[in-house]
Amino acid sequence: MSGHKHNEPESDIALRVKAMEQLLTEKGIVETNAIDLVADYFENKVGPRNGARVVARAWCDADYKARLLADASPAIAELGYSGLQGEDMVVLENTPQVHNVIVCTLCSCYPWPVLGLPPTWYKSPPYRARIVREPRAVLAEFGLEVADDVEVRVWDSSAEIRYMVLPMAPEESAGKSEEELVDLVSRDGMIGVAAH
Amino acid sequence: MGELTAERLAQIIEAGHSHRREGDGSEPRFDEGQTVRTINHHPSGHTRLPRYAMGRTGTVVRNQGIFAFAHTNARGEGECPQYCYAVRFKGSELWGNAAHEQDAVILDLWESYLETP
Amino acid sequence: MDGIHDIGGMHGFGPVEREENEPVFHADWERRAFGVEFFTGSRIGTNGDQSRHAIERLPADVYLTASYYEKWMLALQTLLEETGTLSRAEIEARMAELANEETDHG
Numbered sequence: 001m002s003g004h005k006h007n008e009p010e011s012d013i014a015l016r017v018k019a020m021e022q023l024l025t026e027k028g029i030v031e032t033n034a035i036d037l038v039a040d041y042f043e044n045k046v047g048p049r050n051g052a053r054v055v056a057r058a059w060c061d062a063d064y065k066a067r068l069l070a071d072a073s074p075a076i077a078e079l080g081y082s083g084l085q086g087e088d089m090v091v092l093e094n095t096p097q098v099h100n101v102i103v104c105t106l107c108s109c110y111p112w113p114v115l116g117l118p119p120t121w122y123k124s125p126p127y128r129a130r131i132v133r134e135p136r137a138v139l140a141e142f143g144l145e146v147a148d149d150v151e152v153r154v155w156d157s158s159a160e161i162r163y164m165v166l167p168m169a170p171e172e173s174a175g176k177s178e179e180e181l182v183d184l185v186s187r188d189g190m191i192g193v194a195a196h
Numbered sequence: 197m198g199e200l201t202a203e204r205l206a207q208i209i210e211a212g213h214s215h216r217r218e219g220d221g222s223e224p225r226f227d228e229g230q231t232v233r234t235i236n237h238h239p240s241g242h243t244r245l246p247r248y249a250m251g252r253t254g255t256v257v258r259n260q261g262i263f264a265f266a267h268t269n270a271r272g273e274g275e276c277p278q279y280c281y282a283v284r285f286k287g288s289e290l291w292g293n294a295a296h297e298q299d300a301v302i303l304d305l306w307e308s309y310l311e312t313p
Numbered sequence: 314m315d316g317i318h319d320i321g322g323m324h325g326f327g328p329v330e331r332e333e334n335e336p337v338f339h340a341d342w343e344r345r346a347f348g349v350e351f352f353t354g355s356r357i358g359t360n361g362d363q364s365r366h367a368i369e370r371l372p373a374d375v376y377l378t379a380s381y382y383e384k385w386m387l388a389l390q391t392l393l394e395e396t397g398t399l400s401r402a403e404i405e406a407r408m409a410e411l412a413n414e415e416t417d418h419g
Contacts, residue, residue: 010415012408013383014342019407020386021349023399029356034200035348041205042347043337087214088260090282105246105321107365108381113210119335123381126326132248132301133291133322141329151298156321158244159280159304160215160263240314242366247315248322270362291322 042117048187050081051114051164054091055190056181059169068166069093076114086113086162092155093166094192099146100165101139101192103131104157111162115187122191132156142193165189167196215264217277224279225307230256232283233313234305242270245309249301253313254285257302265306278307317373346382350389357396367391 010018024030054076058065068075072089076082089111092100104110105128110118121127131138135152139145146152155163167189173181188194226232236251237243244266260282264275284302287295320326338344354364367388371379379387393399 010412011342013380013386014340015408015411016390016404017342017346017349017386018411019404020390020393020399021345022411023403023407024349024353027398029398030349030352031200034205034352035345037200037202037205038209038348038351039338039344040202041209043344045206047337083210083212085212087212088216088263090258090260103321105248106244106318107368117337119331120381121329121331124329125320125323125377126329129320129323129326130329133294135299136296138329148296149298151300152296153284154299154301155282156246156249156301156303158246159260159266159306161260161280161282161304238315242314242362242369246321247319266362266365269360270366272363 042112046081046112046114047116048114048185048190049182050079050116051111051187051190052182052185053079054081054114054164055166055185056178058091058166059173059181060178065166072164081113083113085109086111088161089114089164090161091164091166092153092192094168096150096168098151098153099139099192100153100155100163101131101135102155102157102163102165103128105129105132106158109157109162111164114164115190119187139193142188144194165192167192167194170196215266217262217264217275219262219277219279224259224281226256226259226279226281226310228256228259231313232256232281232310234283234309235311237309239267241267243267243309245305246303248290249285249303249305252285252289254283254289256281257284258282260304263306265308267306267308280304280306281310283310314369316369317376318369343382346386350385353389354392357392357398359392359396363392364388 021030025032057079058068068091072091076089094100108118108123110122132154135154136146157163170184173184184196186194189196231253233253234245234249234251260280262277263280264277268274268276282302283305284300287299290301368384371384371387390401390404394401
């Protein structure tokens with residue numbers, strides 16, 4: 001976890017963060033304990049497992065799916081997930097005719113309550129630059145071939161809505177319980193760069 | 197400020213901080229299904245209209261409701277809440293012949309960024 | 314602004330590089346940076362849109378070469394200066410002190 005080993009000088013940025021934290025603590029603007037708590041929350045309390053539970057519920061329960069697609073934030077809150085960067089959610093349903101994928105070309109907007117903090121590639125220039133322009137080529141690099149007659153919709157999160165993709169249930173989902181289905185849902189499926 | 201606990205922090209995070217706002221009763225300028233064009237502005241400050249979508253024609257697919265306007269908020273000029281719309285642009289409108297005919301990009305755009313073509 | 318952050322559709326960035334089983338934070342300083350950023354904005358009276366714009370205002374070469382949380386911290390430094398909370402000189406003086414302590418105790 002901690003990249004710094006003894007007897008190695010700390011990097012410029014590590015020193016800068018330490019200096020900023022110390023100075024801001026001295027001014028009463030931040031507290032060491034609070035910083036630990038917030039980092040712990042985002043490391044341990046949220047992540048793609050939350051979104052996977054939402055998807056599994058939607059796959060099992062048609063009424064839930066209808067609520068989720070009509071007004072996502074309250075439906076997601078039914079499972080206990082809500083909050084910062086997910087206040088105003090829209091869930092996008094993949095169908096045999098339409099494949100959805102999300103991006104934030106200007107920065108790094110991402111639905112924290114259901115997916116946690118975004119992976120580095122999602123925030124990186126190659127993904128942000130390319131997914132809007134050549135989505136099929138990028139999806140193919142992720143191992144997802146989209147048929148020519150399927151519409152690819154790329155949702156650029158340029159304002160306050162946060163998006164999540166509802167993937168199609170895969171064939172192997174037949175006969176599985178909701179709890180078992182959770183394991184079939186990946187973070188990448190809910191971003192839209194994987195089938196499910 | 198009292199000592200922050202994990203429970204209190206979780207409450208704060210999970211309550212969130214929505215940018216959705218009450219309107220002043222004014223009607224939305226655009227309807228779902230309507231053709232709109234984005235303005236072609238190149239401001240020196242913050243904008244949520246990416247360069248690749250400036251001056252382009254698309255279709256309103258969803259009225260997302262009224263939200264604080266990041267454009268003015270970033271300038272310290274207040275929230276100026278206004279309707280925000282999901283607008284669908286065909287890939288060919290953005291990227292010309294290079295785009296696959298079945299591709300589209302949808303952006304959420306505040307009313308100030310849109311005009312009637 | 315027509316800045317380097319506005320990269321949708323640009324050519325030349327190469328393939329999307331992914332990391333298997335990526336941790337939420339890659340180093341302890343990233344955890345600290347996240348927490349510092351999380352609390353500071355509201356305490357110094359800046360909003361999230363101003364934080365975003367501070368990242369957009371980083372020099373283009375810095376934007377493309379700094380890591381994600383490094384950009385957050387450099388942008389926060391801008392806001393700390395502009396709000397009169399902390400100067401870059403104060404931060405860099407503290408960095409020098411910390412580096413000296415390390416050398417003394419290393």
